[in-house]
Amino acid sequence: MKVLLTGSTGYIGRRLKQRLINNKNINLRLFVRNKKSLSSNLSKDIEVYEGDTFDKKSLKEALTNVHTAYYLVHSLNRSDYKNLDKISAQNFIEVAKECNVKRVIYLGGLGVKNKDTSEHLLSRLETGEVLSEQDGIQTIWIRAGVIIGSGSTSFEIIRNLTEKLPIMTTPKWVFTKAQPIAVDDVLDYLEQSLFLKYDKNLTVDIGAEELTYKDMMLQTAKALGLKRYLIPLPFLSITLSSYWLNLFTPVPFKVAKALIEGLKSEVIIQNSNAKRYFKDITPMPFIKAVKKAVEEIETNQVISRWSDNAGKIWEKDHTKEIADAIFIDRKEIDISNISNEKVYKSFITIGGKQGWFDYDFLWELRGIIDKIIGGVGLKRGRRSQDELRVGESLDFWKVIDIKENERLLLFAQMKVPGSAWLEFKIKDNKLIQSAYFYPKGVLGRAYWYILVPLHYFVFNNMITNIVKKAKKM
Secondary structure (H helix, E strand, O other): OEEEEEOOOOHHHHHHHHHHHOOOOOEEEEEEOOHHHOOOOOOOOOEEEEOOOOOHHHHHHHHOOOOEEEEOOOOOOOOOHHHHHHHHHHHHHHHHHHOOOOEEEEEEEOOOOOOOOOHHHHHHHHHHHHHHOOOOOEEEEEEEOOEEOOOOHHHHHHHHHHHHOOEEEEOHHHHOEEOOEEHHHHHHHHHHHHHOOOOOOEEEEOOOOOEEHHHHHHHHHHHOOOOOEEEEOOOOOHHHHHHHHHHHOOOOHHHHHHHHHHOOOOEOOOOOHHHHHOOOOOOOOHHHHHHHHHHHHHOOOOOOOHHHHOOOOOOOOHHHHHHOOOEEEEEEEEOOOOOHHHHHHHHOOOOHHHOOOOOHHHHHHHHHHHHHOOOOOOOOOOOOOOOOOOOOEEOOEEEEEEEOOOEEEEEEOOOOOEEEEEEEEEEOOEEEEEEEEEEOHHHHHHHHHHHHHHHHHHHHHHHHHHHHHHHHO
């Protein structure tokens, strides 16, 4: 069976990709916006098509000769995502029918349409409806609510609030009911949908036990061995709650607000199709899912994170933009007495718990300021402290290029009046560290000149300590 997977660099898609690669009953094909975002060690047997769902020509090439296609695409990071999601889904299902695709599998949100339905959830529901309305092609619509797993948005929010705040003042939405589900169970439903013996459209609501968000926080505290107290306050608005999440969790304000708006609505299973058609799947209890997620984090086994696909970085021609950078801060240091491999291993550990090789308090201050003005801040950290891959987040940076024993290029996703990059490159027995900045107007230029004195200390110490660490390896 030829299977197409879209969204393979996202949170669910990256994990599902690993499962499908190991499934000997299918031939896997990937559809991505940029091939660089895929692992360099991807098997040559896996077909990769480049394009996006707004380009019907690239869609047709990817969907030709495909039996089943996974639709795991979402435009939440764009301001007009609701309209874009509908266009994307319509394009996909029309081209899929044209290419004689037999089945489309979609993972959407759990919930119902009413006056309290958030725009985010409404978009997920409408996407499912668009995919299900095309005659002549079957759609299996898996609907999940709160997904619990290492690196998931929901789990990161709940874990960070629980760990950092012994006493929490919370809005009344903590009493809203939901049916959370472990990410591994979601993957089971998605994978088994490939071979489901059913030929009509099917909506499958999935979830474990029914809990309030208060229950989830208290059970998370129990799993972490903590004692926590929640004090609900009726006057905490959606905006105030969003700022609260923005400051105390890795989630930026825009994403936090979209999620908080959705917490007004219960996300409860509306049908029994999961038990009827997937009898061998029994969703694990919430507290077990939390413990498994924590274990993966502690043992450095996180496969994907919610922020992997955050930010529109692939639309940029970074090579051209860096060449046009007006300001450059470049440091060089001789490394002829150290192997390139050790120097590379040293600088790719930057950020996260490792820190920035010195002056971490300045980076923390910059992260706090970024959070206050609605940026991503430093709290995203890293997926793994020992390895990086193109497309994933590193504090308030994004990895846009990495070449083993040669180069690491980061693009700034913090709030800055312009565009900024940080590059580490090994060339001619030298480590070359470059900060590039393309300012936006007078404010951008002022921003750079104000930071020049700090750059002197921060960047000098950074390159020196990178080499010191390499020598100790």
